[in-house]
Structure formats: C-alpha cells, structure tokens
Amino acid sequence: SVVCYLVVSSGINAEYGGFKGGSGTDVDFIRKILKVREELLFTQLAKVMMVKGGSKEEKRVARFKIWSQQQQDLVQSAARAYSERLISDLAVEKIALADAELQPILKKMYNLYLISLVQDNIGFFLTNGLISKGGANALRGDFNKLIADISPEALALAEGFGITEEMLSAPIARDWELYNSYDNAGEMDKYEDLVR
Numbered sequence: 001s002v003v004c005y006l007v008v009s010s011g012i013n014a015e016y017g018g019f020k021g022g023s024g025t026d027v028d029f030i031r032k033i034l035k036v037r038e039e040l041l042f043t044q045l046a047k048v049m050m051v052k053g054g055s056k057e058e059k060r061v062a063r064f065k066i067w068s069q070q071q072q073d074l075v076q077s078a079a080r081a082y083s084e085r086l087i088s089d090l091a092v093e094k095i096a097l098a099d100a101e102l103q104p105i106l107k108k109m110y111n112l113y114l115i116s117l118v119q120d121n122i123g124f125f126l127t128n129g130l131i132s133k134g135g136a137n138a139l140r141g142d143f144n145k146l147i148a149d150i151s152p153e154a155l156a157l158a159e160g161f162g163i164t165e166e167m168l169s170a171p172i173a174r175d176w177e178l179y180n181s182y183d184n185a186g187e188m189d190k191y192e193d194l195v196r
Contacts, residue, residue: 024142030114033130034085041078084117105153112146
C-alpha cells in the first residue's frame with residue numbers, strides 16, 4: 001500500500017513502532033512522520049484529482065469541482081501538512097545559524113512546536129500507523145516537561161520579540177469601546193487626548 005511504501009521509504013520501519021522509547025523528544029522521528037504525513041495527503045489528493053474520460057474542458061471542470069467543492073478538507077489538510085513541514089525544515093536551518101548560547105532554548109521551543117503538531121493531528125498519525133499508542137500517550141508528559149523547562153525563560157523570550165510599550169498600547173489593547181465611540185477616521189489624535 002502507499003502507506004507501507006512511504007513509511008519504509010522514509011526510514012520508519014515496523015520495529016520502530018512509533019516514538020522511540022515512547023518519547024516526543026525524538027525530533028528526527030517527528031520530522032520524518034511530518035514528511036510522511038505530507039506525502040500521504042498529497043498522494044491521496046492526486047488520486048482524487050485524477051479524472052478519466054471526457055474532453056479536456058470537461059476534465060478541467062471536473063478537477064475544479066473536486067478541488068474547490070468536493071475535497072476542500074483534503075486540499076486544506078495537504079496544504080497545512082506542507083506548510084508545517086516547511087516551517088519545521090526552516091526552523092532547523094535557522095536554529096543551526098543562531099548564537100550557540102541561544103540554541104538550547106530554541107531547540108526546546110522547536111521541539112514544543114513539533115509535539116504540538118503531532119498532538120493536533122494525533123488521529124492521523126495513529127490511524128496511519130505512524131506512531132504507537134504508547135508514544136501518543138507519552139506526548140502530554142513530554143509537552144509538560146518542555147513547558148516547565150522553557151517557563152523560566154518566558155519573560156526573556158517575550159522581550160526578545162522587541163514589542164514596545166507603544167505597540168502594547170494599541171487601541172484594541174486599551175479601551176476599544178472608547179476608541180470606537182466616535183468617527184475617528186482611523187486616527188489616534190482625539191483618542192490619545194481622551195485616554196491621557
């Protein structure tokens with residue numbers, strides 16, 4: 001089957017049986033199953049997009065209906081799988097280029113991202129045999145441990161985004177009802193006078 005081929009071709013074998021040692025901290029394995037998920041979804045999408053018979057125009061119309069009306073969930077799932085795998089790959093590249101003292105915390109945040117992806121798509125990974133039930137059950141503990149490890153750095157991480165007080169004092173962050181109580185044409189002048 002396609003699932004067996006993709007699992008074997010990606011280096012995931014039956015002996016692996018899901019997360020190695022039941023751990024969601026096996027980043028390489030999670031990256032592999034993200035790639036397999038993407039390939040499975042695009043293979044499934046390609047199969048449903050195949051239209052047999054009819055003229056070139058009839059096939060085009062049929063494919064459009066399949067894409068935009070009949071298989072929108074599959075289209076969105078495949079697109080999401082692609083973007084999540086791409087973000088994962090780019091994160092690995094950027095973490096490797098980061099300052100050495102930042103890499104440990106960045107790796108933990110990246111691992112947290114990966115576990116979140118698996119948790120959000122746990123049904124897919126389980127039903128396609130890409131992770132074991134034990135591995136799936138261990139995800140919450142791995143997630144919680146990473147949160148505990150990262151939480152002492154939370155303030156520094158938030159400050160690292162460089163969000164200024166001015167950005168935090170956007171109308172939506174203050175009294176948005178007052179801001180919208182008159183026609184301000186999107187300007188802040190009058191509003192700033194009201195809140196001072």
